[in-house]
Amino acid sequence: MKLATLRTAFGTSAIRIEGDNVGVELDYEDVGALLRSEDWRKAAQLSGEPIVFDQHDLEAVVPTPGKIICVGLNYAKHIREMGRDFPEHPTLFIKFADALTGPFDDVYIPEYATQKLDYEGELAVVIGERAHRVTRADALDYVAGYSIMNDYTLRDFQRQTSQFHAGKSFYRTAGFGPWLTTPDEWAPGGSARLTTTVNGEVRQQDNTDDLIFSIAELIEFCSQLYPLNPGDVIVTGTPEGVGFARDPQQFLQDGDTVAIDIEGLGHISNTTRYGEPGL
Numbered sequence: 657m658k659l660a661t662l663r664t665a666f667g668t669s670a671i672r673i674e675g676d677n678v679g680v681e682l683d684y685e686d687v688g689a690l691l692r693s694e695d696w697r698k699a700a701q702l703s704g705e706p707i708v709f710d711q712h713d714l715e716a717v718v719p720t721p722g723k724i725i726c727v728g729l730n731y732a733k734h735i736r737e738m739g740r741d742f743p744e745h746p747t748l749f750i751k752f753a754d755a756l757t758g759p760f761d762d763v764y765i766p767e768y769a770t771q772k773l774d775y776e777g778e779l780a781v782v783i784g785e786r787a788h789r790v791t792r793a794d795a796l797d798y799v800a801g802y803s804i805m806n807d808y809t810l811r812d813f814q815r816q817t818s819q820f821h822a823g824k825s826f827y828r829t830a831g832f833g834p835w836l837t838t839p840d841e842w843a844p845g846g847s848a849r850l851t852t853t854v855n856g857e858v859r860q861q862d863n864t865d866d867l868i869f870s871i872a873e874l875i876e877f878c879s880q881l882y883p884l885n886p887g888d889v890i891v892t893g894t895p896e897g898v899g900f901a902r903d904p905q906q907f908l909q910d911g912d913t914v915a916i917d918i919e920g921l922g923h924i925s926n927t928t929r930y931g932e933p934g935l
Contacts, residue, residue, distance in 0.1 A: 657672065657701070657837075657838045657841065658841070659673070659682075659687050659700055659836045660673055660833065660835035661686040661687050661715040661716065662681075662707070662713055662714060664713075667685060668685055668715050668719065669684070669685060669686075670682040670690045671707060671709070672701075672704075673835055677708060677710065679707050680706055681704040681705045681706075682699065682700060682704055683699070683702075683704070684699070686715065686718065686719050688718040688720060691718070691782070696784065696800070711759075712761070713758075714760060714833055714835075716756040716757060716758055716759070716831075717782070717832055717834070717835055718782060718832070719753070721753055721887050721888050722885050722887060722888050723750070723882075723888040724750065724751040724755075724888075724889045724891065725748055725750065725878055726824065727869065727890065727891060728820060729742075729868075730867050730868050730894075731867065731894065732868060733896035734901075737896045737898070737901035738901055742868070746873075746877050748878070749819070749820040749824060750821060751821075751824055751825045751830065752825045754825070755826060755827065755829055757828040757831055757832070758831065759804070759833030759834040759924035759926075760831070760924065760925055761831065762933075763808060763828065764828070764929045765810075765829070765929070765930055765931075766930075766931065766932065769826065770930050771812050771907070772811035772812040772900070773809075773810060773909075774808070774810075774900050774907060775852055775854065775860075775898065775908065776808070776809055777804070777806060777860050777916035777918075778804070778807050778850075778891045778892060778893060779803075779804065779805075779864045779892045779921075780802065780803045781802060781874070781890045781892060782799070782800045782889055783875075783884045783886055783887065783888040784799060785797070785800075785886065786883055786886065787883065790875065790879045792872045792873055793872075795871070795873075796844075796872055798875060799839055799875070800836060800886065802836070802842050802918075803833060803834075803835065803837070803921065804832070804833065804834070804916050804921055804922070805830055805924075806831045806926060807830060808826070808831070808914075809824055809900075810822075810823040810824075831924045831925075832889075832924070834923070834924055835922065837920070837922075842920045842921055844864065844865055844871050845865060846920070847863050847864075848864045848920050848921070849861060849864070850863075850895060850916070850918045851916070851918075852895075852914065852915070852916045853917075854899075854914055855912055856915075859898075859899070859906075860895045860896065861897070867892060867893060874890050875890065910928060911927065911929070912927065913925060913928075914927075
């Protein structure tokens, strides 16, 4: 089952994807609200009004997660290209919900922040049941599904201090979607490939199972720190090939389009624009 959040003339609506650009409206304003309902799996399967939509009207699949927990340094080759030591424990940082945008939205960057824009294609995990101090063996039972995120990064802001957050949470930069695919249709262990392109040129490509800390380990680790609630998101890390680490460095420019594809989960595509919307 695939679930998405769609912008409509009346706000947003959770929908169940039925085919190419075809869905069924559900009685929830977004996928996050659906996941917080008493029996979301049953609710997601109910009949509703059919709807035909344009992909550009898709909103971030969970527009306002309570938590967005990002994992740095989780692919071995990326750690090497960034010149960092291998971590003994997951490296976590937080992205605010304000950073999220639709899977096909343009990303607008004000002129003062355009110097070192970078892409990071990532597999995102969405929690479906409250998980607190769960074991690795049980961790995947708490997953609602999987999606794609661009951990869009302003490298100059990121590297001003030892904390990643400032460069990782810029307003409406992180494309998230196109939908949530439930575990009966997609789960880790199938060696699905993640591919990131910039203007059609492949920049990143790796196996989404080739993580230093697996999805189950990440859920176990995070749930020891705090409860993970329905709609919370764990973003699992990026492969090698980011613009910052290339020689010469290749940062995003005005008009560059970043597309991220994960086998079995679809793709997202966001174009960088300098300036503010409408200017």
